[in-house]
Amino acid sequence: MAGNGGMVPRHGELFATDLDTDTLIQYIDRITMFYIKTADKLQRTSKWRESLEGGLDYLKQVIIDDSLGIVEELEEQMQLLVDNYVCEWKATITDKEKLKRFRHFVNSELADDNVVFVTEREQIRPATETEKQVLETIV
């Protein structure tokens, strides 16, 4: 955990091994929520981890040994986030009213016939005015 790429790289550290999946997710939830609650605004996990007095040992005590007595609360807060999550994309494409805003016409399912694509290098691009005229004469 707490690795970072880019301008200021940092190796990720081994927090724990040989965990079953449930425990793994439990630790991820606890660490993530602890980070959310204690990190500074826009602070990356790598910087946050470096700012912890007591370092990795301290973090292990808090998360694995529950030295602050907060892990239950951390898990509840993470569950609240999970329960309230809504995917806006999914919510839109499953909502008939919202889907109407993506139609060209308010009173027809037809598409705009002025939007014409041609293929170039196996990709689509808009047809030029000249190409549109040529295509029209063919049809």
Next chain:
Amino acid sequence: MTTQLICKLNDIIPEGGVCALIEGKQVAVFRTKDDQLFAIDNFDPFSNANVLSRGLIGGTHIKTELQDGSVKEQEVIYIASPIYKQRFDLATGKCLDDDTVKLDCYDVSLEGDKVIVSLKDAIAA
């Protein structure tokens, strides 16, 4: 003359527009925040695209000099094309940014909650 019910008032978001297909013609229909309705060609001649229904409604004041030398100031409500932003007077179809360009506009009325558009001869300016 063709008269057609195109949608319900609430199908048009206030200060927004929709595009209706009426006898093969694309008509942009707009609703202001105080429920005034306007209908104009949907085709933007500057970008050659059917986009005006997606434009931004705005308002401005136009000063015209009258024959007696006095100056008349009129409020104009316009639609700005989303592509290059030329503005078209929603009442007359005249382009405020290029006086050689004028779009057709159409009669639109509200019957209850139903929006009715009539295609007939373009409204004279």
